[in-house]
């Protein structure tokens with residue numbers, strides 16, 4: 001059995017994890033899928049991970065290792081084949097309204113303008129229209145889109161659409177935010193701006209964030225802890241505490257000696273898994 005605490009890297013304070021009550025807990029989770037040819041494919045094996053209330057945890061791992069599957073289990077979109085997934089101390093059973101999502105592709109409604117997109121959650125929950133729209137205007141201002149309330153998604157840049165998606169998610173005050181490579185389709189400059197924006201929005205909430213990314217720099221810049229997954233079937237290879245001070249400036253923190261040190265340390269772990277995954281793919285294609 002591999003548990004998050006037994007895999008914990010030396011930089012974690014030994015008192016840190018036991019004292020915290022988890023808002024997300026995966027215990028010895030295995031997930032198998034049935035492939036089109038009828039065989040079972042094990043995507044996750046014996047994966048244990050515990051995420052504290054208000055914690056920002058980034059998950060990195062080789063391509064196809066099982067990162068999105070892990071989010072799918074927390075969200076309730078998928079069920080574990082064995083093991084247990086708990087959110088706020090309860091087993092996950094279906095979709096949980098306390099959980100918000102931001103994915104790589106824009107989840108905005110193309111037929112709604114910015115104001116209506118952002119107001120979707122409160123209106124859906126039955127909030128009076130006037131209140132919902134006022135709340136939406138407030139969130140639109142917080143993500144720097146005041147003046148664009150009447151625009152439709154196709155009239156916005158990729159970065160602006162991402163801001164709409166963030167406002168649309170944060171307006172629902174999620175207690176857990178699942179993010180699957182949310183900024184990977186953006187250009188480098190916009191991406192950095194959005195990362196800063198996300199940290200600012202998150203700092204005013206008490207949400208736990210699980211952020212999946214291929215980009216180790218992004219993971220270290222944003223997170224309190226970085227979890228490295230093994231080449232599939234994924235399990236936890238190592239967990240690293242990112243002891244960089246907050247608030248962080250994402251563009252500048254990458255030049256800090258401590259950042260570079262953490263990057264080297266984590267990359268050692270990640271590189272081996274990336275190589276294993278790469279070798280497997282090469283062999284399959286030969």
Ligand SMILES: Nc1ncnc2c1ncn2[C@@H]1O[C@H](COP(=O)(O)OP(=O)(O)OP(=O)(O)O)[C@@H](O)[C@H]1O
Nearest residue numbers: 033034035041043062063064065066067068069070
């Ligand atoms: N519904 C499914 N049926 C069969 N296999 C699946 C299913 N969903 C995922 N898989 C397989 O499980 C493995 C893990 O997929 P997953 O999408 O979780 O990986 P990932 O780490 O998020 O990938 P990437 O880094 O490319 O985004 C992959 O081999 C994938 O093909």
